[in-house]
Amino acid sequence: MRYAQLRAFHHVAICGGFSRAAAVLNLTQPALSDQVRQLEQAYDLLLFDRGHRQVTVTAAGEDLLRITRRMFEAEQEAGEYLSQNRSLRTGHLRIMADAPHHLLRSLAAFRARYPGVRITLSSGNSDQVVAALKSYAADVGVMGAMPDAAGLTGTILSAAPIVAFVSRDSPLARRQDLPLAELVNQPLVLREAGSKTRAKLLAAARAAGLTLRPAIEAEGREAVREIVAAGGGVGFVSRAEFGSDTRLVALPLTPPDGLTMEEAVVYLDQRREVRVIRAFLDMALAAESDPAMAPG
Numbered sequence: 280m281r282y283a284q285l286r287a288f289h290h291v292a293i294c295g296g297f298s299r300a301a302a303v304l305n306l307t308q309p310a311l312s313d314q315v316r317q318l319e320q321a322y323d324l325l326l327f328d329r330g331h332r333q334v335t336v337t338a339a340g341e342d343l344l345r346i347t348r349r350m351f352e353a354e355q356e357a358g359e360y361l362s363q364n365r366s367l368r369t370g371h372l373r374i375m376a377d378a379p380h381h382l383l384r385s386l387a388a389f390r391a392r393y394p395g396v397r398i399t400l401s402s403g404n405s406d407q408v409v410a411a412l413k414s415y416a417a418d419v420g421v422m423g424a425m426p427d428a429a430g431l432t433g434t435i436l437s438a439a440p441i442v443a444f445v446s447r448d449s450p451l452a453r454r455q456d457l458p459l460a461e462l463v464n465q466p467l468v469l470r471e472a473g474s475k476t477r478a479k480l481l482a483a484a485r486a487a488g489l490t491l492r493p494a495i496e497a498e499g500r501e502a503v504r505e506i507v508a509a510g511g512g513v514g515f516v517s518r519a520e521f522g523s524d525t526r527l528v529a530l531p532l533t534p535p536d537g538l539t540m541e542e543a544v545v546y547l548d549q550r551r552e553v554r555v556i557r558a559f560l561d562m563a564l565a566a567e568s569d570p571a572m573a574p575g
Contacts, residue, residue, distance in 0.1 A: 287314035288326055288340070289347040296334050370396045372555045375403050375411045376421035377475065378500060378520045384566035389559055396555060402499075406473035412547055418556050420545040423475040423517060433545035436563060439519035441476060441538040443530045446510045452528040457513075459487055459532055466494035466512035468503050476540060480515050483537035 290300035291311065301308040319326055326340035336344060360369070372389075376382055386398065403411065409426050411417035425433055443462075445451045451465075462484070470477045484491045494512050497503045500520070507514040508526040517540035521529050532538055544563050546556050 281314075284314045284318040284321075285347055285350070287311050288318055288343065289351055291315060291327065291334065292336050292340060292344045292347075367393045367554060367558055368395045370555050371399065372396055372559060373399045373401075373416070373418045374421065374559075375401045375408045375417040375419075377402065377404055377408060377423055378421075378517070382421060385559065385563040388566045389562045392562065393558065404471060404473040404499075405475040405478075408545070412545065415547075418546065418550070418553070419559055422543055422545060423540040424479075425541065425543045426545060430548055431545055432548040432551065433543050434560060434564065436542045436544060437519070438539050438541045439517045440535055441480060441515055441532060441540055442518050442521060443532055444507060444514050444516060444521060444527045445512075445530065446508055447526055447528055448510060449528075451513070451530065454530055456533050457530040459484060459534065460489060462491055462513065463489055467491060468495045468497060468506050468512040468514045469493035470500065470503055471496060471498050476515055476517065479538060479540065486537060487534075 286304070287300070287306075290303055291297055294300040294303060297308050297312055297315075301311045304311065315326065318324075324339045324343075325337050326343060328335045328337055370393075374382065382400070386400075389396075390398070401411075401417070405422045405424070405426065408417070408420035408422050409428050409431065412420050412431060413428075420433075425435060443457045451457065469480075481491055495506055497506055500516065503514045503516075504524070504527070506512070508524070518529065519540070519542070521527075544560055546560075550556055
C-alpha cells in the first residue's frame with residue numbers, strides 16, 4: 280500500500296468521480312484510475328462501483344473512507360501546525376541561564392514579537408547549561424563565557440568585570456577596591472564547582488601566584504548573596520549581575536586582568552537553523568545594541 284494510492288482513492292471518493300479528483304490532484308485521469316486499480320488489486324477489494332455515468336463508493340470503500348478521512352485530516356492539521364510554527368505563531372523555547380539578568384531585555388522583546396511562543400526558563404551553572412544543551416533539555420543557553428565544548432556555538436553579546444561584594448556592615452565596605460592579594464586572608468564565599476565566575480577568579484589568582492580557598496561553598500548565586508548579606512564573607516559576581524541590593528557593597532578587584540565575564544548565547548551547532556533559536560539570537564543581539572529596548 281502506497282500513500283499515493285490511498286490519496287487517489289480518498290479524493291475520488293470525496294469528489295464523487297475520477298475526473299474531478301484528477302483535477303484536484305493535478306493528475307491525468309488514467310494515472311489516477313491506475314493508482315486506484317492497483318490498490319484494489321493488491322487487497323482484492325472493490326472500492327468503487329463504476330457505472331456508465333457515475334462512480335459510487337462500495338461498502339468496503341465507505342469503511343476505508345472513514346479511515347482515510349481521519350488520516351488526511353491529521354495530515355492537514357500537521358501541515359497547519361508546521362506552517363504556524365515556521366512563522367513562530369506557536370512553539371516552545373526552552374532556555375537555561377546562569378543568571379536571569381542576561382535575559383531581561385531579550386525576553387521582553389521576544390515575547391512582544393512572538394506572543395504565541397511559550398517560554399520555559401531554568402537556571403544552572405555553566406556546566407549544567409552545557410549538559411542541558413547536549414541532552415536537548417534546552418534549546419538555548421545563556422552563560423558567562425563561550426564554552427570550550429565540541430558541538431556548541433554561539434555569540435558573545437557583552438562583557439563586564441567580576442567584582443567582589445561584602446555586607447554593608449563589613450569593614451571592607453569602606454574600601455574603594457580590593458586587591459586580589461588580600462583575598463588570601465579573607466573568608467571567601469564561592470559558588471559550586473562548575474561556576475564560570477569561580478573558575479575565572481581562581482585562574483586569575485593562580486596567574487598572580489596566589490591560592491584562594493573558600494571558607495564557604497554555596498550552591499547558586501542567590502545562596503552566595505544571602506550568606507554574604509548575613510556577614511558570612513566576601514562573594515564574587517559579574518558587575519552586570521550585581522543588581523541593586525542595599526544590604527551589599529560591590530568592590531572592584533585589582534588588578535582586573537583575567538577577571539572579565541562575557542555574556543554569551545549558546546546553542547548546538549547542528550540546531551543553528553531551528554527558527555525559534557535563530558529568532559531568539561536575533562532578538563538578543565538587537566536588544567543588546569538598542570538602549571531603547573532596555574527593561575524599564
